[in-house]
Amino acid sequence: MMNSPDFSHTLPAALDFRQRLQAMLGLCCVLIMVALDQTVVGTAMPTVVADLRGFSLYAWVGTSYLLTSVITVPIFGKLGDDHGRKPFVLTAIVLFTGASMLCGLAQNMPQLVMARALQGVGGGMLVATTFACVPDLFPHTAERLRWQVMLSAAFGLANAIGPSLGGFLTEYLGWRWVFFVNLPVGVVSLWFVWRFLPVIRHSARPPSRLDWQGAALIALFLGSLQLAVEWLPQHKPPLLLGGLAVLSLSALLTLVWWEKRSPNPLLPPSMLSHRGLAPLFGLSLLMGFGMFAVMYYAPLMFQAGFGLSPNQAGLLVTPLVVFITIGSMLNGRIVQRLRHPTRLLALGLLMFALTAALLSRVGPATAHGLIIANMMMGGLGLGLLMPNLTIFVQQLAPRLQLGVATAMLQSTRMIGGMLGTALMGVVVSHQFQQRVGAMLADRQQAQWLHWLADPQTLLNPDILAQFRQAAAAAQPDALLAAARLLLVDAIHFSQWLVAVILLLGLWLARKVPPVELSGSAPSPVSVHD
Incomplete structure (x- = not known):
């Protein structure tokens, strides 16, 4: 099927080392494409909305992707369980790559939002199938932990270059190349997966009705x-x-x-009420909320608030995503050696909550080294959270529902991300407009409200020049400086809220039951095509 190598009709253990390595390389290429897209877009977004003049849809560029992804993930998690995951991985790569091209060709914000929604369908299919392929290939926990280092390395590669690449492309080639960069990665991913990834089904029974x-x-x-x-x-x-x-x-x-x-x-009620899985899904929701709220609004603060270039903002965000990978790789070496590995969840949550709290204290005069150190700590915290949530869910879930459980974990993280970007967008917009209005009222210059209440004035060079010309007699630079500080204050307030919400997860972390990682659960008989 699809020129796949001929595999035996027995257990996944029948695959030799070379076959598993090639299959994992295919999965790594897919993960690089998805992670690269997520990291480069965040850095470029302030420039995108300034060029397309649609700050009111700023959050929708992220939430449209997340919304379609979160709907798609459980559907294709279930379809992958029933039909095998490879056909859906291939379809998703084609869809994701094509949608990336449409994003780069968008002429206005509604077009970009719709293209991102289509891209989210492909991204959701990839997330639902890629992560569930790993326990298919490696049913034993100890073996799976060793091989997951490859995925961590791939994720780290994309995250290491993503923010800086996004800033570089935006500043020197234009923001459209932030999306076009997915095209060559998509072609390579398509070839690897088509050639090397086997089709593995966990049941010989006919697929059930969706x-x-x-x-x-x-x-x-x-x-x-x-x-x-x-x-x-x-x-x-x-x-x-x-x-x-x-x-x-x-x-x-x-x-x-x-x-x-x-x-x-599609969402088995038994999983949502499962004593061990329910708190893990809740933690995934909170993690997604905090991660996207930080990664979308920190670049806005650095660019519109501090006046940094997209490239400079990307360099400040890069340590966060790089240290997610370093934390994941460190976690892989220590998690099996701990008597109570679930305590790493609370530690990671505390570290990331502290990062959000400290972000609410940084200002234009804060040394970049301190901001980078804070981002490193947050990345390490996420590196302890993200892989352990997956490991614990796959260890506690019924083996016949492994794909659905993994998909539900990813879905809750995406729902959290959707709510994080949207709700913090509401908070930032409301706080900023309210503070700017009060500032102009105090100065008796309310006529400039329609200019300064829109952050595009701080981001778009053309609009900025028009404002300076219109307000030439009203000390425009002083007004702009005040507006920048008020935007920083609004984002500070949002990050305090993020830190408080993340701390609620400590109660959930205490609810996770002990997890034994030294053994391995039995795997059902699988069918290879």
């Missing part, structure tokens, strides 16, 4: 919730906002009712 009703309810719940959050600070009619809130709550209640009665639920 829970399309559950998928539709998930889309309705998350979509209406996202619209309500995005439109709240835009002073939309209260009746519209109330209707969206009612629709979201109704969809959630109906989803819970339906999944309890569905013969083949």
Whole structure:
């Protein structure tokens, strides 16, 4: 099938070292493509919204991707369990790469948001299938931990070059190359996966019917919730906002009712009530919330607030993502040696919460070395959180539901990211506009509110020049300096909120039961095509 190597119809252990290495190289290429896209886009976003003049849709560039991803992940997690994951990995690579090209060709913010939504479908398929391929190939925990070093290295490679590459491309070639860079990586990924990744199914039984009703309810719940959050600070009619809130709550209640009665639920209720899995899913939600809230609004603070270039902002963000990988690799060496490995979750959470809290204290005069050290600490904290959540979920989940459990973990992280970018976007916009209005009222210069209440004035050189010309007699540089400081204050407030919300995860970390990593759970008989 698809020129795949001929594998025996027995256990995954029948694959020799060379075959597993080639398969893992294919997965690494896929992970590099997805991670590279996520890291370069964040650094370029302030420049993108300044060029396309759509700050009101700033958060939607990220949340549209996350929204479609989070809907797609559980669907293809289930399809991968039933049909084998390779066909969906191949389809996802083609879709993700094509959508990246459309993002680079976008002429306005709505076009970019729609292309990112399509890209999110491909990204969700990749996330759902790539991570679940690892326990397929390596059912024994100790062996899986050793091989996951390759994925950590691939993730680290993309994260090491991503923010700086995003800043470099944006500053010297234009922001569109931030998306075009995915094209060659996608072609290489497609060849590796098509040639070397085997098709592994865990059952010889015919595939079960997909829970399309559950998928539709998930889309309705998350979509209406996202619209309500995005439109709240835009002073939309209260009746519209109330209707969206009612629709979201109704969809959630109906989803819970339906999944309890569905013969083949997309989100098995038993997993959500599982004593060990439920707190891990909650921690994943909080981690996604904090990670995306930091990675999307720290670059905005560095560029619009501090006046740094995209390249300089990328250099400040790079240590965070690089040290995620270093933390992951360090975690792989110590997690099996600890008597209580679940305590690493609390340690990682505390470190990242401290990073968010310290970000609320930095200013334009703060030494870049201190900002970098803070980002390093946050990266190490995430490096202790991210791999351990996956390891513990795959260890505690029923083996026949491994793909669904892994997909649910990724889904909760994406939901958290969606809520983090959207809710913190609401907070930052509201705080900034309120503070700018008060500042101009005190100076009796309210006529400049429509200029300074929009962060594009601080980011877009053309709009900045127009403002300086229009306000030439009103000391425009003093007004701009005050607006920059107020934007920094607004982002500071959002990061304090992130730190407090992350600390709530300590209660969840205490709820995770002891996990034994020295042994290995039995694996069901698998079919290789």
